Amino acid sequence: MLKNVAEPEPESLDVTPTTPKAKSRTKVFALNAKDKYYALLFLGPSVLLLALFVFYPMIKTLYISLFLTSGLGKTTVFAGLGNYVRLLTSADYLNSLGVTLIYVFAVTILTIALGLLLAHLASETLPGIGIFRTLFSATMGVSVSVAAIFWLFIFNPSTGFLSLLSNWLHLPVINWLTQPNTAMVAVVITTVWMNLGFTFLILLGAIQSVPTSLYEAASVAGAKPGYQFFHITIPMISPTLFFVSIITLIGSFKSFGLIDLITKGGPTNATNMLVYRIYKDAFYSGNFAQASAESIILTVIIALFTLLQFKILERRVNY
Amino acid sequence: MMKQLSKYLKYDLISLFAVVLTLLGLAVAQKPQAVQAATSDGKTQVVFWHEMGGPAEQALLKIVDGFNKSQDKYEVVPAYQGSYDEAVQKIIQTHGTNTSPAVFQSFDISTAQMMDSKYTTPIQKFADADNYDLNQISAGARAFYAKDGQQMAMPFNTSQPVLYYNATLLKKYHITPPPVSPSYSDISRVATQLYNRSNHKVKGMTVQIYGWLLEEALANARTSLTNNSDGHDGTPTKVNLNNPTTVQFLKWIRSNIQQGNFINYGSGASAGTNQIAGFLADKVGMFIQSSATIGQLTANNKNKLGITYFPHPDGTKANGVAIGGAALWISNDKPQNVQQGSFEFIKYALNAQNQAQWQKATGYLALNKDSQNETVLKKLYASNPEAKVPAQQLATATPNKTNSGILMQGMQLTRELEETAMETVYNGGDINNALTTANQSINDNLKLTNQANGVKPK
Known part of the structure; x- marks a missing residue:
């Protein structure tokens, strides 16, 4: 029932605006009986599946969030908005909200900046560039658990790569995963590394589709490469940047696997993100009501951010 | 063209029915059924x-x-x-x-x-x-x-939670080992001697930030954490974490921290691993942990391992700990x-x-x-x-209602809150404040849990 927020959903990918809506809406009502039958037939299966696996769990989550749940996970006492009020006034929950926001912004900004840098570098046509393109997009093929184990080895205080490096450079060894601040840094680094492959590939595709005539014209006019990058490349790939930023933002709000495998929300709740909290409240403490309320709050937050991005970024996007 | 479409639709219709049937089938399968309880050979x-x-x-x-x-x-x-x-x-x-x-x-x-x-x-x-x-x-x-x-x-x-000590190190520095059922001051004595006589190379002791150990300290001092005798006489409706026994336990740890005898490995699974590693590497002389770690401590230990009962407050007899x-x-x-x-x-x-x-x-x-x-x-x-x-x-130990475990729902969250309080105290926070805060949260949560479970407050 909580799955709808815990996993990335394919439909959230569909953020690029499609054909004008008003026109097609009038047409639907103008359909004749036979066409309506076909429309129903075509839409039926997906509506049915969505209803069963998305809408029903969503409504059920909302319902549970308005109750208290017993030790058996059953709704017993109606609580109204009690669960929400308690959450939004608890220092613990507000801390989770804070660390989630820090994490989300750090991950989104770093992913896009690094992805753009790599994509720009790899868009040059040089001999052997294919090797670099493959390397830069390689993290797409790495599963979360493998990445987590790989990074756990790197962060290990006694045998890890980072501690060996520190020893070699005569720097103090940092116990990355047991101190609140460094644990957050470690989780951000790992997530950015995981995201980079996909972002790189998408941005590279966008950069390569910018017509070369624009650059040629700019060169003739005497524009420097840096100027060309900011005044031709960025505006031309802005729809893609917009798409990638939304995907990364939503994805990092939902981040779960790496947190579970690397820090388990610790130390002292420093990496206890909203989604991980939902999981712990539901499946460790058995407090399904509170977990449901947290899911609804998370849904609202993600919806708000997506809306905000559409409102602000869309105006600057050059389709 | 039309023919093709209708043919296509037919298949679509069939696949739609297939989907519906599968879902219905799944729904039926989810219903409780008489369990098939026999294997092929009749067992x-x-x-x-x-x-x-x-x-x-x-x-x-x-x-x-x-x-x-x-x-x-x-x-x-x-x-x-x-x-x-x-x-x-x-x-x-x-x-x-x-x-x-x-x-x-x-x-x-x-x-x-x-x-x-x-x-x-x-x-x-x-x-x-x-x-x-x-x-x-x-x-x-x-x-x-x-x-x-x-x-x-x-x-x-x-x-059972027990205290482990490094017998080889104690012998090396001519320290009398703690008695089999030590008091808090027995342990402080050994910790201080070990820390001083090793020229501060070996920390005397550690107690992991772990709610279980706090609860065991209460059990060993014949103190209930909750009313209704830790749930043995009915569902608990009130938790009393801020009691003299808890304060005494945390003061004991605090005094060792202040003297420098104590090393804090934090909380969670990594703390457990790190303290064992520290113990085996002669970095810390004593720690309290489950008896289930004995295997790990004997297999890889170049030193002689010493074990005592869980420590008890001075001037009382150990009540025994819960399992x-x-x-x-x-x-x-x-x-x-x-x-x-x-x-x-x-x-x-x-x-x-x-x-x-x-x-x-x-x-x-x-x-x-x-x-x-x-x-x-x-x-x-x-x-x-x-x-x-x-x-x-x-x-x-003679089982009684204070050393037979705590029968209360929501213990997972209670432990988390106990650990936050311990963490605060270990980092120098006020004992009374830390316990009052934790106690308040535990009781708030307990009230909701009982309300949801239909337990009437007495």
């Missing part, structure tokens, strides 16, 4: 869910295998379920479906939840019908899983013969020989009193005399 199948990983799982599978070969009526099918915490939810949420287990292992702090669920058949019922003598099983271990004189579950993997670990429960959603098969398996797992073998393989305590006469254990004690201490601590 009654008994599904057993457990949470033992690593060497303990190997030892457990040996017991299961032994049981299946010992008779031809039942076939126990073991299934590993991951961590204790997650298993509890799986057990409760699958109850009444055909995927639920017939017999399952559930950990100490889920006991109140399991008792209140009414999803299990009490062990007492089978023991009475079978004339099985429950007195052969350790009374201290049984007390945690009993309510109103009824044995609800059978204790299985059972541990940790998990128990075996029998689900009541299975037919009578399956439940009987579950009990037969439990009897087999708890017999003297299997329990002795279990202690040797895992470090969990042998619960059958006759296990102590088994050659396996006699041999173990001959080579590692200190291995006897946890069992002695369990045997010498």
